Amino acid sequence: MTHTMNRRSFLKASVLTGGGFLLEMSLPASLLGEELGTLVGSKELNAYIKIASDGQITIYSATPEMGQGIKTTLPMVIAEEMGAKWEDVVVLDAPIDPKKFGMQGAGGSTSVPRNFDIMRRMGASAREMLISAASKSMEVNREELEARDSKVIHASGESLTFGQLAASAVRQPVPDPEMLSFKDPRSYTIIGQAISSVDNLVIATGRTEFGIDVDVPGMKYASYTRCPKIGGVAVSFNEAEIKALPGVVDAFILQPDARSGKASMPFLQGLAELQGGVAIVGDDTWSVFAAKAKLKVVWDESSASTDTWTTMVENGRKIALEASGETKKDSDRIDAAFADQNNKVIDTFYQFPYVAHVCMEPMNCTVDFRKGVAGEPDGMEIWVPSQFPGQVVEIAANLLGVAPQNVEVHGTRMGGGFGRRAVHDFAAEAMAISHRAGVPVKLTWTRTDDIHNDFFRVGGFEQYKGAIDPEGKVAALEQHYIGFSKGGQPVIGSGLRGNEFTMSAMKQTRVRQSMIDIRTPCGAWRAPGSNTNAFAEQSFLHELAELAGRDHVEFLIELMGKPRWLDEGNVNAMNTGRAIDVIKLVAEKAGWGRSMPPGRGLGLSFYFCHAAHVAEVAEVTVDSKKNFTVDRVTVAVDVGPIINMSGAISQVQGSVVDGLSTMALQEITMTNGVIDQHNFDDYPVMRIGQTPLIDVHFIQSDNPSTGLGEPALPPLAPAVTNAIYAATGERIRSMPLSHGGYRLV
Amino acid sequence: MSKYKLNVNGENLEVDVVPDMPLLWVLRDKLKLTGTKYGCGIAQCGACTVHIDGLPVRSCVLPISAVAGAVTTIEGLAGDGSLHPLQTAWMEHDVPQCGYCQSGQIMSAAALLASNSSPSDDDIDEALAGNYCRCGTYIRIRAAIHTAASFYNADKAGAA
Numbered sequence: 001m002t003h004t005m006n007r008r009s010f011l012k013a014s015v016l017t018g019g020g021f022l023l024e025m026s027l028p029a030s031l032l033g034e035e036l037g038t039l040v041g042s043k044e045l046n047a048y049i050k051i052a053s054d055g056q057i058t059i060y061s062a063t064p065e066m067g068q069g070i071k072t073t074l075p076m077v078i079a080e081e082m083g084a085k086w087e088d089v090v091v092l093d094a095p096i097d098p099k100k101f102g103m104q105g106a107g108g109s110t111s112v113p114r115n116f117d118i119m120r121r122m123g124a125s126a127r128e129m130l131i132s133a134a135s136k137s138m139e140v141n142r143e144e145l146e147a148r149d150s151k152v153i154h155a156s157g158e159s160l161t162f163g164q165l166a167a168s169a170v171r172q173p174v175p176d177p178e179m180l181s182f183k184d185p186r187s188y189t190i191i192g193q194a195i196s197s198v199d200n201l202v203i204a205t206g207r208t209e210f211g212i213d214v215d216v217p218g219m220k221y222a223s224y225t226r227c228p229k230i231g232g233v234a235v236s237f238n239e240a241e242i243k244a245l246p247g248v249v250d251a252f253i254l255q256p257d258a259r260s261g262k263a264s265m266p267f268l269q270g271l272a273e274l275q276g277g278v279a280i281v282g283d284d285t286w287s288v289f290a291a292k293a294k295l296k297v298v299w300d301e302s303s304a305s306t307d308t309w310t311t312m313v314e315n316g317r318k319i320a321l322e323a324s325g326e327t328k329k330d331s332d333r334i335d336a337a338f339a340d341q342n343n344k345v346i347d348t349f350y351q352f353p354y355v356a357h358v359c360m361e362p363m364n365c366t367v368d369f370r371k372g373v374a375g376e377p378d379g380m381e382i383w384v385p386s387q388f389p390g391q392v393v394e395i396a397a398n399l400l401g402v403a404p405q406n407v408e409v410h411g412t413r414m415g416g417g418f419g420r421r422a423v424h425d426f427a428a429e430a431m432a433i434s435h436r437a438g439v440p441v442k443l444t445w446t447r448t449d450d451i452h453n454d455f456f457r458v459g460g461f462e463q464y465k466g467a468i469d470p471e472g473k474v475a476a477l478e479q480h481y482i483g484f485s486k487g488g489q490p491v492i493g494s495g496l497r498g499n500e501f502t503m504s505a506m507k508q509t510r511v512r513q514s515m516i517d518i519r520t521p522c523g524a525w526r527a528p529g530s531n532t533n534a535f536a537e538q539s540f541l542h543e544l545a546e547l548a549g550r551d552h553v554e555f556l557i558e559l560m561g562k563p564r565w566l567d568e569g570n571v572n573a574m575n576t577g578r579a580i581d582v583i584k585l586v587a588e589k590a591g592w593g594r595s596m597p598p599g600r601g602l603g604l605s606f607y608f609c610h611a612a613h614v615a616e617v618a619e620v621t622v623d624s625k626k627n628f629t630v631d632r633v634t635v636a637v638d639v640g641p642i643i644n645m646s647g648a649i650s651q652v653q654g655s656v657v658d659g660l661s662t663m664a665l666q667e668i669t670m671t672n673g674v675i676d677q678h679n680f681d682d683y684p685v686m687r688i689g690q691t692p693l694i695d696v697h698f699i700q701s702d703n704p705s706t707g708l709g710e711p712a713l714p715p716l717a718p719a720v721t722n723a724i725y726a727a728t729g730e731r732i733r734s735m736p737l738s739h740g741g742y743r744l745v
Numbered sequence: 746m747s748k749y750k751l752n753v754n755g756e757n758l759e760v761d762v763v764p765d766m767p768l769l770w771v772l773r774d775k776l777k778l779t780g781t782k783y784g785c786g787i788a789q790c791g792a793c794t795v796h797i798d799g800l801p802v803r804s805c806v807l808p809i810s811a812v813a814g815a816v817t818t819i820e821g822l823a824g825d826g827s828l829h830p831l832q833t834a835w836m837e838h839d840v841p842q843c844g845y846c847q848s849g850q851i852m853s854a855a856a857l858l859a860s861n862s863s864p865s866d867d868d869i870d871e872a873l874a875g876n877y878c879r880c881g882t883y884i885r886i887r888a889a890i891h892t893a894a895s896f897y898n899a900d901k902a903g904a905a
Contacts, residue, residue: 206780415845657881
C-alpha cells in the first residue's frame with residue numbers, strides 16, 4: 001500500500017545567537033538508521049528505539065497525542081534510563097501496530113501509570129546492550145562502565161558514543177527483563193525537568209498534520225447530515241438540486257447500521273452505530289458544506305429521541321424528594337441524627353447540565369476503501385485522529401466486512417480529545433461514504449455537526465441533606481444522586497463509583513442513586529463522573545462547614561481523619577494523608593485565612609480521582625451586577641514524581657481553564673430530541689482575558705507517577721462557587737453560573 | 746467558477762473557484778496550505794486567522810472574491826529557513842497543548858507586535874480576544890508574546 005502521509009518535512013532546529021532558530025532539512029532518522037543497519041535491541045526494543053551511527057537517537061511514541069504531552073513524556077523516560085542526552089533524541093510517531101505496541105490508546109489519565117515501567121525497561125535494556133558492546137570494544141569489565149550523555153564512559157575516562165556503539169550493540173544479547181536495574185531517581189537528568197514538547201516546532205510553523213489536514217491522491221471531500229432529532233432516519237432529499245450545485249459530485253442517503261457499534265472494548269459498546277443521514281461528496285470542503293446548507297431532507301422521526309432537558313430537570317427534582325432508588329450505602333444513626341432537635345439540618349439540591357466536548361479540530365476522518373478486484377479481498381486505508389485508533393479496524397470488519405489484516409490505520413495528532421475521540425461514529429460514516437462513492441474521501445464535520453453529534457458529558461442532579469451536631473461535627477449526611485441511563489444501564493459519567501468521599505471516607509452517610517432513561521448519546525468527558533460530582537460534593541461539604549461555623553480547611557482536614565489508604569494495598573486508592581498534605585499546602589500558598597475586602601473571597605475544594613490528590617483555592621472578585629473575575633487559582637497536586645515539569649504544569653493550567661470555561665459558560669440543552677446549541681456563538685469557550693493567574697505546586701511523594709490529564713479539573717468548579725459564597729454570601733447550586741446571573745469577565 | 750489572482754506568502758498565483766468560497770478553503774483545499782485551521786466557520790474562534798496586508802482577518806468568512814491585498818499564512822510568517830520571534834518564543838514557553846489553534850494565535854499575535862512592539866497584558870488580551878484555545882494555554886500565550894516582544898526590542902537596540 002502506498003503511504004501518502006510522510007510528506008511532512010523533517011526539520012532540525014539549531015539555536016542561533018539572539019534566540020533565533022535555523023531550520024535545516026535532515027534525513028528522516030528512521031531511514032538513516034535502517035540504511036546504516038544500526039538497530040538496537042530486542043524485538044520489543046526495536047519498536048521503540050533506534051540509534052544511528054551519527055549519534056541520533058530515534059524514540060518512537062506509540063501513544064496517541066491530543067495535547068496531553070505524552071509524545072514528550074514517555075520518550076523522556078526511555079532517554080533517562082538509556083543515559084541519552086535529550087538533545088540527541090528525535091521522537092517520531094510509531095505506526096499503529098498492536099503486535100509491536102499492544103493497545104495504543106489514550107484515556108482515563110492512564111498513559112503514564114500504564115507505560116512508565118515499560119518505558120523504563122526499554123531504556124534500561126538499550127543501556128545494557130550499549131554497555132555490553134562497549135565492554136567488548138574497550139576490553140574492560142562492564143561493572144566499570146556507565147552510560148550518560150549518550151556515551152558509555154569507563155572509569156578511566158575513556159568513552160565511546162552511542163553512535164559508535166550502535167552497530168555492535170544490536171548484536172548483544174537482550175537482557176532478561178527481570179534482571180534489569182534502574183537509575184536512582186536522585187541521578188535523573190531528564191525526568192523531572194521542564195522539557196518543551198517535541199512537536200512544538202512543527203506546530204508553531206503550521207506544519208503539523210492533524211487528521212483534518214490529511215490529503216490523499218484522488219481524494220474527494222465529504223459532508224454528512226444527520227437528522228436534527230437524534231435517531232431520525234433520512235427518507236428522501238432534494239437530490240437533483242444538490243447534485244447540480246457547483247463542486248458536488250455525488251449525494252446519497254445512508255441507512256442506519258448498528259453493526260459499526262459492535263466493540264470489543266466494553267465502554268465503547270453500541271456507541272459508534274452508523275446514524276442515518278445524507279452524504280454529499282465534492283471537490284472541496286466548501287462545496288460540500290455549502291451544499292449541506294441547501295439540503296431539504298424528509299426525515300422519518302417516528303423512532304427518534306424526544307428527550308427534553310426541562311422535563312429531565314422536573315423529573316430530577318421530583319425524584320430527589322422521593323426515598324427511592326438503589327441504596328448504595330447506609331449507616332445506622334442517620335435518621336436519629338436528622339430527628340435530633342439539637343442538630344442543625346440543611347437540605348439542598350444541586351444541578352449540572354450536559355456539556356459538549358468542542359475539540360478545536362472538528363471530528364473528521366479520511367478513508368480509502370478499495371474494492372478487491374479479480375478475487376482480491378477488499379482493503380482499506382484510514383487516517384483517523386483518535387484516542388484509540390486501532391479500534392477502527394473492528395468497525396471496518398463489522399460494517400463493511402474488510403478483514404483486519406487488510407486495513408491499514410494511521411493515527412494522526414488530534415486537535416483535542418477530552419474523551420470525544422474515543423468513539424468512532426465519524427469514522428464509520430467516512431467508511432460508508434468511501435465505500436459507496438468508490439473514491440477516497442475526507443469527511444469533515446461542521447462545528448454544528450460536531451456539537452449536535454457529540455457524546456455529551458451527562459447532566460444530573462444531587463440532593464444532599466446534612467446534620468451538624470452541637471459540637472460542630474457532621475452527625476449525618478444523606479446523598480441522593482439522580483443520573484441518566486440507557487436501557488437501564490447508567491451512561492458513561494453518570495452515577496457514583498463507590499470511591500467518592502461520601503461513600504468511602506465518611507462514616508454516617510446514606511447514599512442512594514436513581515436513574516432516568518434517555519436517548520441522548522453520552523460519553524467520556526475529561527474526568528467523567530468526577531467533574532460533576534466534585535461540584536456537588538465539595539460545595540455541600542463547604543455548606544456543612546459554614547453551618548457548623550467552622551473554618552473550611554480545618555473542617556475538611558478533620559473529615560479526612562487519620563492518615564490512611566481508604567483501600568489498603570491499592571496505590572490507586574485515596575490516601576487521606578496525601579489529601580491532608582495537598583489541602584495544607586494549597587491553604588498556605590493561597591494565603592488562606594487572610595481577610596478579604598467586600599466582594600472578594602477565597603474558596604477551597606479537594607477531590608480525589610485518577611489516583612491523584614488535588615486541592616485548589618480560587619480567589620474571586622464579584623461586583624454588584626454579578627460580574628465576576630477569578631483572580632487567582634492556587635493548585636496543590638500529588639501525583640507522585642513529575643516526569644515533565646513543563647507538561648505537568650500545562651495540564652493543570654489547562655484543566656483550570658477548562659473547568660472555569662465549562663462552569664461559567666457552557667450548557668447543552670435539548671428540546672424534543674433536538675440539541676438547542678449550534679456553534680461557538682451560543683456555546684462559547686473562555687477567552688484569554690478571562691484567564692486567572694494559576695499557581696501550581698506539586699508534592700512529589702514517594703508513590704508511583706500517575707496521570708495528570710484530568711484530575712486537576714474536578715476541584716475547580718466548587719473552589720470557585722465556594723469563593724463566590726465567601727465573597728457574596730450566595731450559594732450556587734446550579735451550573736452553569738449564568739443561571740444565577742453571574743457573568744465571567 | 747471564476748479566476749482570482751492572489752498573492753500568498755509572496756507568491757503570485759491564480760485560483761479557479763466559486764466567488765463565495767471563503768479564503769480559508771482556498772488556502773486549505775486548493776493551495777494545500779493546511780496550517781490555517783477550520784474551527785467554526787462564523788469568525789468566533791480565530792483558528793483561521795491570516796494576514797491581509799499585515800492585518801489579521803478571519804479567513805473562514807472572507808469570500809475569495811473580497812480578498813484585496815497580500816495574504817500571509819502561518820507557513821509564510823517567517824522568511825525561508827528562519828523563525829519569527831513568536832515561533833521561537835512559543836517553543837521556549839512550551840505553549841501548545843493540542844496545537845490546533847496555535848497558528849491562529851500566532852498570526853493574531855504577530856499582527857499585534859507589528860503595531861505595538863511592547864504590548865501590555867491588556868493589549869494582548871484585546872488583540873487575542875478572538876482566538877479560542879480549548880486546551881487553555883492562554884497564560885503561556887501571554888508570556889510568549891512578552892518574550893517575543895523582548896526579542897524584537899533587543900534586535901532594534903542591537904541595530905541602533
